[in-house]
Amino acid sequence: MNIHxxxxxxxxxxxxxxxxxxxxxxxxxxxxxGFSKPSVSIAMRNLRENGYIHMDDxxxxxxxxxxxxxxxxxxxxxxxxxxxxxxxxxxxETAAADxxxxxxxLSDETFEKIKAHAAGGKDNISCENCPxxxx
Numbered sequence: 001m002n003i004h005x006x007x008x009x010x011x012x013x014x015x016x017x018x019x020x021x022x023x024x025x026x027x028x029x030x031x032x033x034g035f036s037k038p039s040v041s042i043a044m045r046n047l048r049e050n051g052y053i054h055m056d057d058x059x060x061x062x063x064x065x066x067x068x069x070x071x072x073x074x075x076x077x078x079x080x081x082x083x084x085x086x087x088x089x090x091x092x093e094t095a096a097a098d099x100x101x102x103x104x105x106l107s108d109e110t111f112e113k114i115k116a117h118a119a120g121g122k123d124n125i126s127c128e129n130c131p132x133x134x135x
Contacts, residue, residue, distance in 0.1 A: 003070060005104045009033065010043050011052060011071035012078065014061055024061045077103040077111055084118050 013032045017024045029040050044061065047053045052067030063071055078099050085095035106114075 006043070007047060007052070008070060008074045008104055009100075010040075010047060011063065011067050012074045014053065014063055015068070015071035015075050018063070025059045026061070029061075074103055077106065080111075080115060080118060084114060087118075 010029065010033075013029050014024050017028050017032055021028065026037070026040050026044055029035070029044075030037055033040070035043075044053065044055060047067065048055055051064055052070070054062045054064055056062070078096075081099035081102055082092070082095045085098055086092055090098070
């Protein structure tokens with residue numbers, strides 16, 4: 001799935017707003033992301049034309065399955081990375097801001113390893129095997 005980071009941010013915002021408020025309109029996205037109304041309008045048109053969202057006659061936005069999949073993937077990454085960064089001692093505000101930057105660029109392999117590590121699974125990093133131990 002090849003989609004621009006800005007489109008991922010819009011889809012993630014729609015998902016988050018839906019979880020917080022139920023229904024989502026473009027003006028909600030304007031307030032959430034701090035973008036101008038024209039910018040959000042153009043983005044919504046592009047997402048609609050590419051089959052990621054549906055907008056009804058009253059302006060309410062629904063994620064279509066491809067948009068839902070992308071939004072959920074990015075939002076899950078954002079939440080987990082924020083938690084990991086906070087556990088490392090980073091302030092919640094900085095952790096959330098940094099997670100937003102990183103969530104788009106991590107490979108699936110790296111994210112899965114971070115997720116396994118955070119869960120304390122078998123892929124958990126051991127200090128005995130750490131290549132940076134001698135530093």
